[in-house]
Amino acid sequence: MTVVALASDETLLVLKLAFLVLLYAFIILIVRTATKDIGGAPQESIVLGAADAAALRARYGLQPARFVVVSAPGLRPGSKIEVSASMIVGRDAGSGISLDGDEFASTRHARIDPRPDGVWVEDLGSTNGTFVNGEQIGSRRLLQTGDVLRVGGTELKLES
Numbered sequence: 001m002t003v004v005a006l007a008s009d010e011t012l013l014v015l016k017l018a019f020l021v022l023l024y025a026f027i028i029l030i031v032r033t034a035t036k037d038i039g040g041a042p043q044e045s046i047v048l049g050a051a052d053a054a055a056l057r058a059r060y061g062l063q064p065a066r067f068v069v070v071s072a073p074g075l076r077p078g079s080k081i082e083v084s085a086s087m088i089v090g091r092d093a094g095s096g097i098s099l100d101g102d103e104f105a106s107t108r109h110a111r112i113d114p115r116p117d118g119v120w121v122e123d124l125g126s127t128n129g130t131f132v133n134g135e136q137i138g139s140r141r142l143l144q145t146g147d148v149l150r151v152g153g154t155e156l157k158l159e160s
Helices: 002-034 050-060
Strands: 065-071 080-083 087-090 110-115 118-123 130-132 141-143 148-151 154-158
Touching: 110 148, 118 130
Parallel strands: none
Antiparallel strands: 065 080, 065 154, 087 110, 110 118, 118 141, 130 148, 148 154
């Protein structure tokens, strides 16, 4: 009986050691898989320079939106405004189209966003609302050539 007990103890010890070896091998495999991409080649940046962005716009037909000032407290009527990228309209000095003389415009009134499918306008929660052809907009809206955009007391007509 003592021989059988000794053999089963040795067998259990061998099985325990085999289990530990397999467990450590599995952990090493997981760590190697998880750290495989760390320290690899850096990814390319998605930020483009002005020249590269202009080349992409020309390639994909993204033309800047051109607005004519119909009336505005702080802008000269008849002057043209070109919007080539997403731009905020409002009284904030950092706005793309600054309406600092317009007391009816909010600080961040609206966003104009030229895209390949057209020029979109979105009200940014302004106090007095954003209007297209005299109609207040509640969500993003696609502008058509000739549409008149009113932000506060400023009216801009989309040329193209």
